[in-house]
Amino acid sequence: MPDATPPDAAPLSDGDLQFTPVSEVGEFGLIDRLRDRLGDAASARDLVVGIGDDAAVYRVGGAGSDGSARVHVVTTDALVEGVHFDRTYVPLRALGWKAVAVNVSDVAAMNASPRFATVTLGLPNNLSVEGAEALYAGIAEACERYGLAVVGGDTTASARLVISVTVVGEADESAIVTRAGAAPGDLLCVTGDLGSAAAGLQVLLAGKDAMDTGGAAGGDGAEGAAPDLAEFAYVVERQLMPQARLDRVRQWAEAGVRPTALVDVSDGLASEAHHLSQAGTVGAVIDGGLLPIHVQTALAAQRFDARAEAYALYGGEDYELLFTLPEAEAPKLDPATYAVVGQIVEPDEGVVLRLPDGNRVPLVAGGYKHY
Amino acid sequence: MPDATPPDAAPLSDGDLQFTPVSEVGEFGLIDRLRDRLGDAASARDLVVGIGDDAAVYRVGGAGSDGSARVHVVTTDALVEGVHFDRTYVPLRALGWKAVAVNVSDVAAMNASPRFATVTLGLPNNLSVEGAEALYAGIAEACERYGLAVVGGDTTASARLVISVTVVGEADESAIVTRAGAAPGDLLCVTGDLGSAAAGLQVLLAGKDAMDTGGAAGGDGAEGAAPDLAEFAYVVERQLMPQARLDRVRQWAEAGVRPTALVDVSDGLASEAHHLSQAGTVGAVIDGGLLPIHVQTALAAQRFDARAEAYALYGGEDYELLFTLPEAEAPKLDPATYAVVGQIVEPDEGVVLRLPDGNRVPLVAGGYKHY
Structure with missing residues (x-):
């Protein structure tokens, strides 16, 4: 007899019987839940800083200039049309720049230097090739300015323009500064x-x-x-x-x-x-x-x-x-x-x-x- | 006198006077143009493989087990509602799994092992907190299965559900296999x-x-x-x-x-x-x-x-x-x-x-x- 639910419906179940609007917990609430769900990651080998700071930090092997471990940092930030920007007054070239700069800022906020980026673009069909190229130009300018290289990406159609950038940076572990560490009197x-x-x-x-x-x-x-x-x-x-x-x-x-x-x-x-x-x-x-x-x-x-x-x-x-x-x-x-x-x-x-x-x-x- | 264009309109100009639909060049055409625009990246320090393979490869310092350099690989892939999936028949938990698995597959396609992931979620307001948690559960299962840790991410509102995952993996440089390298007779x-x-x-x-x-x-x-x-x-x-x-x-x-x-x-x-x-x-x-x-x-x-x-x-x-x-x-x-x-x-x-x-x-x- 035909059955409209997959045979393994239980393991695939969405737990979507309840409907709590996302607005009730907010972005930070969702991130907290994600961190809880993925809590084991905190104990991952080589991980120095996990979810919750401006960027994650992990050891990559090799020693830094001062004998401490060499670490990489990774951060990701997305700009979504209608949420973070409005194309009627934000030029696409500026948008490309900003998508890179906000991620470089997160790397700077760990006291590290950016090296590599990946760029995921969701392009709506009302964006022209010329528009996409203006976006690329802004991305390229920011990468040149901050000394990082785009090494990969994904391009897909999307109802609204989405730019998601991930940046990998580097530092000596001893140089890394997190949000913790301030002392009274500082x-x-x-x-x-x-x-x-x-x-x-x-x-x-x-x-x-x-x-x-x-x-x-x-x-x-x-x-x-x-x-x-x-x-x-x-x-x-x-x-x-x-x-x-x-x-x-x-x-x-x-x-x-x-x-x-x-x-x-x-x-x-x-x-x-x-x-x-x-x-x-x-x-x-x-x-x-x-x-x-x-x-x-x-x-x-x-x-x-x-x-x-x-x-x-x-x-x-x-x-x-x-x-x-x-x-x-x-x-x-x-x-x-x-x-x-x-x-x-x-x-x-x-x-x-x-x-x-x-x-x-x-x-x-x-x-x-x-x- | 009021002026509706920014004072630096020239450097911010979108070049959007022409309108060539993206469909005319297609996804691969756009990626080619992005690569051309960001061509300098190919000469970036420590970069072994840039845009165009399943993942980019860069040296991270330190030596691998066989004396060749230790390298990291990075890849990013996004799943966009209405383009890559339809929520009416794809359970959110499966979607979370797949978003990770397709990136791990790209790492495997370099003959490398995945280590860390960042996850960017664009969540529409018709998705519940419970739905988001089903998504997280699928992400967590895939990460556990493939031995990688989610170390960062970004969560934002979005008109349609978007999941963009970036995975960093590792290997000895001598183990890396690219798309090139096949010889007649193989x-x-x-x-x-x-x-x-x-x-x-x-x-x-x-x-x-x-x-x-x-x-x-x-x-x-x-x-x-x-x-x-x-x-x-x-x-x-x-x-x-x-x-x-x-x-x-x-x-x-x-x-x-x-x-x-x-x-x-x-x-x-x-x-x-x-x-x-x-x-x-x-x-x-x-x-x-x-x-x-x-x-x-x-x-x-x-x-x-x-x-x-x-x-x-x-x-x-x-x-x-x-x-x-x-x-x-x-x-x-x-x-x-x-x-x-x-x-x-x-x-x-x-x-x-x-x-x-x-x-x-x-x-x-x-x-x-x-x-």
Whole structure:
């Protein structure tokens, strides 16, 4: 008698009788469940750092320059149309660049150097060959800029444009810095400025809105008019073509400095401070008066009736490096290459923002959520 | 004056003035263009094999067991809903398994062993947490089966379900086998049987059609009735949960045999023979009477009024290994572990199928195309 279920239906069963929407557990909840399910991996031979940091780390055999083991790091990050970007205002070349840069940023966040990449492209049928080539051009530019080589990939059709990049990097094991490792008293520092990528996104969205409503031609600065992109060139560039801070990783190596903890700012300062807090079992005090904010970020915030501090704390996508350092180490670094934004404290103090009046308020982890 | 284009519009320009549909160049055409665009990568330090084989190969430092360099291989393959699978008849657990297995197969096709994986999931909002966990379970089972560990990943929302897996494997450089390397006179051999995954797909599609048209309950075997899945359990399993032939890779190592050329059968025997032909600048004669075809494959072909040889030559997704071997090496292998399907010949003979009457017909590369 015909049977519509496979004979081995039991082993193949989906457990899909219940339906809990993914939104109930969120992206981080799903990743936690994946890690739980794949927990045995943590004990895999040669694995130094598994799921949960910016990249995984494993020994590859051979010794590094200082006698410690040579390790590779691997990380993967995908950009999905309609979730991470909107093709109406993101040029494909910028998209290709960004897909590589965000992965290089994860490698930098382990204090390692990128070497090889694989690129998986899901191409919708409304993308032309010329469009795909613009994407490739951006990928190639970023690879050239950061010194890595695309060595493999997969290209397939897809309803929406998807770019998934995996990057393999290398380091001496002794150089690797994880999110854990910060100690109370350490300075909390950041490379570059914060909030500019979020400001740039607001500028791009406003430009799109104005185009949609036909307001792009209006030059009087009235509500609904497109912002002058030339005025906001810096923040727009920060959003479209973020830079991975490999330059800082190299400067630290030259200065003989190894941060005690390190994470890249993809989800906003508040979230990343929580990541360091959780991984290192420490607290963090961020000084609201010390946030490094670019003048265009401040101007954009003013324009959109927002607070620049909110862009910096919650905006995300800046891809700067947040790191901790014992105070005694600070003099070894060029002060132009970083800003001190706070301090690591005892875990019971939590993650807090110090206001100009000296009061402390709890800082809630937040940032761009794709669910 | 407001300006709707970014100030650096020129460097970000998409070159999207022309619109050539991707279908005009196809997947392989796009990959060729990507390779051309990223051609410099071929000269990357430590790179042994770049884009164009089943996996890329790079030296990682340290020496292998035989004194040759230790190398890693990396490969990536994505499964996209609506392109590679249909959730109405593919259980999520099988999908998780397959996403890992097809990448392990690419590692096996370099004569290497898998070690680490990263998994990128694009989850649509009609997938439940329970569904995602079934997917994870399949991923975990395949990783356990093939001895690799998931060490990282990315989880994001997506309009359609996307699973992109990257696997890193290892080997001694002297053990690596590429698609090139076959010599005229070498035997053309394959592990396992061919065409069963295609047969399984036909069985699943017929079951789906029957359900769609309400014919699933009909047991008379008439047109439109669902096939008895128990009768076709083997071919259905071959389609849903293909096995990567790491077992053969290990047997070759134990027997002291190194194939001269190697590729996995993902696109069908005809396509893979062309891959060996192009990479090695050789021809190949496939003997139509020597194709290893499982009895269920033959029965399915009969049921669907198709030819089993066509499933074997063009069906794809069998994930068996197609390899070449000097005739003198053959006695070292257990004859139960492979079938000889033809011979490597001079390049001017092309890739041909020898018919039972002795005539030769050109074999056209074909198989599942996703464009």
